[in-house]
Amino acid sequence: MTLLRSPLFRAFxxxxxxxxxxxIFNAGGxxxxxxxxxxxxxxxxxFGILACGMxxxxxxxxxxxxxxSVLGFSAVLFALLSLxxxxxxxxxxxxxxxxxxxxxxxSGGLIAKFRIQPFIATLAMMVFARGLAKFISGGQKISTAVxxxxxxxxxxDAPAFFSFLNSKILGQNIAVxxxxxxxxxxxxxxxxxxxxxxxxxxxxxxNEEAARLSGVPVAATKLLAYGLSGFFCAVAGLCxxxxxxxxxxxxxxxxxxxxxxxxxxxxxxxxxGKGGIGLTxxxxxxxxxxxxxxxxxxxxEASRLMLTGAxxxxxxxxxxxxK
Amino acid sequence: xxLRMTGISKxxxxxxxxxxxxxxxxxxxxxxxxGENGAGKTTLxxxxxxxxxxxxxxxxxxxxxxxxxxxxxxxxxxIVAIHQDLAQVPSLSVRDNLFLGRERTKAGLWMDxxxxxxxxxxxxxxxxxxxxxxxPIGEYxxxxxxxxxxxxxxxxxxxxxxMDEPTSALNAVEVERLFAIIxxxxxxxxxxxxxxxxxxxxxxxxxxxxxxxxxxxxxTEDVPALTPDRLFxxxxxRDVTGQFPPRTPSPxxxxxxxxxxxxxxxxxxxxxxxxxxxxDLRAGEIVGIAGLQGxxxxxxxxxxxxxxxxxxxxxxxxxxxPFRVTSPSASIARGMALxxxxxxxxxxxxxxGIVPNxxxxxxxxxxxxxxxxxxxxxxxxxxxxxxxxxxxxxxRQEVGTLSGxxxxxxxxxxxxxxxxxxxxxxxxxxxxxxGAKHDIYRLLNDWTGExxxxxxxxxxxxxxxxxxxxxxxxxxxxxxxxxxxGEAGRERIIQAAMGA
Numbered sequence: 086m087t088l089l090r091s092p093l094f095r096a097f098x099x100x101x102x103x104x105x106x107x108x109i110f111n112a113g114g115x116x117x118x119x120x121x122x123x124x125x126x127x128x129x130x131x132f133g134i135l136a137c138g139m140x141x142x143x144x145x146x147x148x149x150x151x152x153x154s155v156l157g158f159s160a161v162l163f164a165l166l167s168l169x170x171x172x173x174x175x176x177x178x179x180x181x182x183x184x185x186x187x188x189x190x191x192s193g194g195l196i197a198k199f200r201i202q203p204f205i206a207t208l209a210m211m212v213f214a215r216g217l218a219k220f221i222s223g224g225q226k227i228s229t230a231v232x233x234x235x236x237x238x239x240x241x242d243a244p245a246f247f248s249f250l251n252s253k254i255l256g257q258n259i260a261v262x263x264x265x266x267x268x269x270x271x272x273x274x275x276x277x278x279x280x281x282x283x284x285x286x287x288x289x290x291x292n293e294e295a296a297r298l299s300g301v302p303v304a305a306t307k308l309l310a311y312g313l314s315g316f317f318c319a320v321a322g323l324c325x326x327x328x329x330x331x332x333x334x335x336x337x338x339x340x341x342x343x344x345x346x347x348x349x350x351x352x353x354x355x356x357x358g359k360g361g362i363g364l365t366x367x368x369x370x371x372x373x374x375x376x377x378x379x380x381x382x383x384x385x386e387a388s389r390l391m392l393t394g395a396x397x398x399x400x401x402x403x404x405x406x407x408k
Numbered sequence: 409x410x411l412r413m414t415g416i417s418k419x420x421x422x423x424x425x426x427x428x429x430x431x432x433x434x435x436x437x438x439x440x441x442x443g444e445n446g447a448g449k450t451t452l453x454x455x456x457x458x459x460x461x462x463x464x465x466x467x468x469x470x471x472x473x474x475x476x477x478x479x480x481x482x483x484x485x486x487i488v489a490i491h492q493d494l495a496q497v498p499s500l501s502v503r504d505n506l507f508l509g510r511e512r513t514k515a516g517l518w519m520d521x522x523x524x525x526x527x528x529x530x531x532x533x534x535x536x537x538x539x540x541x542x543x544p545i546g547e548y549x550x551x552x553x554x555x556x557x558x559x560x561x562x563x564x565x566x567x568x569x570x571m572d573e574p575t576s577a578l579n580a581v582e583v584e585r586l587f588a589i590i591x592x593x594x595x596x597x598x599x600x601x602x603x604x605x606x607x608x609x610x611x612x613x614x615x616x617x618x619x620x621x622x623x624x625x626x627x628t629e630d631v632p633a634l635t636p637d638r639l640f641x642x643x644x645x646r647d648v649t650g651q652f653p654p655r656t657p658s659p660x661x662x663x664x665x666x667x668x669x670x671x672x673x674x675x676x677x678x679x680x681x682x683x684x685x686x687x688d689l690r691a692g693e694i695v696g697i698a699g700l701q702g703x704x705x706x707x708x709x710x711x712x713x714x715x716x717x718x719x720x721x722x723x724x725x726x727x728x729x730p731f732r733v734t735s736p737s738a739s740i741a742r743g744m745a746l747x748x749x750x751x752x753x754x755x756x757x758x759x760x761g762i763v764p765n766x767x768x769x770x771x772x773x774x775x776x777x778x779x780x781x782x783x784x785x786x787x788x789x790x791x792x793x794x795x796x797x798x799x800x801x802x803x804r805q806e807v808g809t810l811s812g813x814x815x816x817x818x819x820x821x822x823x824x825x826x827x828x829x830x831x832x833x834x835x836x837x838x839x840x841x842x843g844a845k846h847d848i849y850r851l852l853n854d855w856t857g858e859x860x861x862x863x864x865x866x867x868x869x870x871x872x873x874x875x876x877x878x879x880x881x882x883x884x885x886x887x888x889x890x891x892x893x894g895e896a897g898r899e900r901i902i903q904a905a906m907g908a
Contacts, residue, residue: 279779279780280775280778280779280780281771281772281775281778281779281780282778283780284764284768284771284780285771287757287760287764288757288760288764288768291757291758291759291760292753292754292756292757292758294753294754295753295754295755295756295757295768296757296768297736298713298715298736298746298748298754298755299736299740299768299769299822300735300736300737300740300741300769301737301768301771302737358757358759358760359759
């Protein structure tokens with residue numbers, strides 16, 4: 086009975102439910118092949134990285150609507166620095182990551198210091214960062230395309246870092262982006278379970294006033310949570326740029342919704358104070374399998390969106406009311 | 409002509425909380441329901457008020473069997489409960505709250521504001537409450553809001569009114585006003601179920617009393633026929649010798665030296681909630697602060713602790729050294745602790761377990777370089793569980809699911825972990841059952857024995873008189889009188905608190 090009440094077990098049941106669906110609708114056996122699962126993990130990784138930061142922010146009692154836009158901005162910035170300006174990979178990466186973190190810190194500062202509601206502050210950052218992405222790219226995709234002397238376009242080779250991020254290792258068995266996702270999960274796991282800061286995050290989300298009166302640095306706790314979320318957005322942005330081999334100022338649009346869906350379907354409470362990164366990892370797998378099953382069965386986009394919406398509700402209800 | 413509950417049983421997820429309890433309410437009587445937290449009082453009245461539709465046993469009124477599916481159904485039959493956490497919408501006006509769910513309408517569609525206003529004015533006049541019906545109810549103090557709840561029950565023409573610890577948020581004067589209203593209800597032949605942990609109130613207002621313990625009815629008796637000693641024994645199941653443990657104070661060096669202390673009213677910064685307060689607090693001493701609601705006693709404690717963010721005026725010396733009040737974390741570092749008067753809102757993180765709640769104010773001691781030391785935390789928390797005799801299934805139980813007394817002990821353990829020199833306690837026994845209260849009194853004695861200094865705010869005058877070595881009485885933000893132990897009785901303190 087206590088097992089059924091454990092959120093981790095319930096999240097796992099929801100995942101199991103989706104996987105069973107996969108075995109039933111296995112699209113002529115393609116669900117049974119390893120590369121389907123590998124691809125699912127690769128495709129969900131970028132969303133999963135966003136969901137890691139989102140988890141910290143939500144547990145701290147907030148929400149981050151800007152993750153998709155900050156991802157787009159970082160992707161464009163990275164492409165601009167490395168493809169167009171020819172910076173070495175190390176510098177381009179460092180500056181892009183710092184820029185993402187800075188976006189998060191600005192949202193966090195507005196929320197922690199100026200007490201703007203998280204929804205509003207990050208909505209503003211969502212719009213602003215998208216504008217920033219368009220501003221630095223001049224509204225154009227930044228790619229490796231070059232104008233040849235004969236008047237035609239050709240493609241130069243992308244820097245090695247791009248192909249590395251987009252490659253699979255360990256005998257082609259796991260994508261580098263998936264490893265990055267797992268790394269982010271591990272980092273968040275350590276923060277939440279082992280660090281004093283993690284305890285502060287739970288306390289601030291669970292009862293901010295009690296935490297403040299107990300001497301918890303509430304503002305710093307929030308600021309860092311949004312900052313780390315911004316940093317994770319930049320990590321996801323690098324992956325996105327590498328996968329697309331370009332910096333598209335429109336990329337990442339509406340990704341925040343998927344990230345929130347992953348956190349919620351995992352079972353982390355949107356009201357804050359409760360949840361964990363393990364739940365988010367399972368949530369990411371659940372959403373990943375769902376998308377994969379619908380795509381290998383060639384379900385049209387319209388039905389796919391409707392089914393995804395319905396299944397999210399179903400999974401959350403299932404977690405909530407199972408006794 | 410009575411409301412009867414017969415053989416009521418109820419279980420929550422396999423755990424039986426009520427076992428064949430019977431209860432009877434006559435019209436025109438005040439029937440006290442007593443027992444420790446967790447005895448089943450709240451469950452019983454929630455069944456009566458239709459909150460829990462799923463139970464075994466029978467409810468009847470005037471011989472007619474009743475079975476409610478919702479509070480609305482119970483209210484429609486004239487049974488209205490006034491819960492501890494008042495079910496009101498703070499942003500709506502007094503009038504709108506009065507008629508919430510029972511709006512007066514024309515043709516069932518259009519709001520009839522004029523009829524509502526007329527009816528409301530008439531009722532409030534009868535109760536002697538003068539307030540602006542159009543202002544949001546959240547602007548008024550709990551006492552007024554409670555009167556509104558009672559008026560609401562009268563508008564619903566309730567035959568039975570259930571009051572769950574109605575006095576816990578009231579001061580002495582407000583309690584008098586509530587009792588006057590209860591007598592008025594009695595004279596109109598309404599039945600009242602009254603829950604209180606305060607002995608003196610039970611004896612003043614109760615006609616009959618039913619005691620529950622561990623989900624069973626121990627007995628029902630006319631109030632005057634039941635001695636306090638027997639009442640204790642019924643409630644606790646063991647003999648409790650005397651309500652308050654004996655106290656032999658031995659004041660030591662000065663811990664807190666407060667001069668010209670002023671605190672701005674947190675809701676209206678232009679006004680001062682505390683004005684030019686001056687007092688000393690010595691090691692091993694309990695100084696009690698008496699005062700009505702709005703006298704500034706709670707603001708004094710919060711201001712000393714730096715809870716408001718805005719720096720207070722005046723000067724404070726802590727163990728001889730000047731102390732600039734800035735923030736809770738700075739105060740904690742200097743050895744101060746504040747137990748707030750609302751543990752749910754400002755004391756606990758309800759969804760966290762016992763361990764993280766106990767260590768929340770002293771996390772630096774349980775971590776190095778930012779890494780937590782879970783084992784050190786757990787063993788320390790385990791020690792406090794024993795020392796404070798906290799009853800819980802395990803160290804991991806969410807504190808929100810503990811009883812009031814045990815929750816309060818967890819908050820106390822949190823502050824003890826910070827090794828404080830000066831404890832500021834704001835209503836430490838609020839909503840705590842008799843057994844746990846007794847434990848807390850003993851703990852206060854232990855702490856002063858260890859040389860801690862305690863500044864105590866409590867609305868229970870008996871408690872204040874029995875525990876305090878000195879009593880400061882506050883009125884409109886100022887300390888108006890000071891009494892030594894045994895120097896003043898209940899009446900003089902109430903008089904002083906009222907500014908007489």
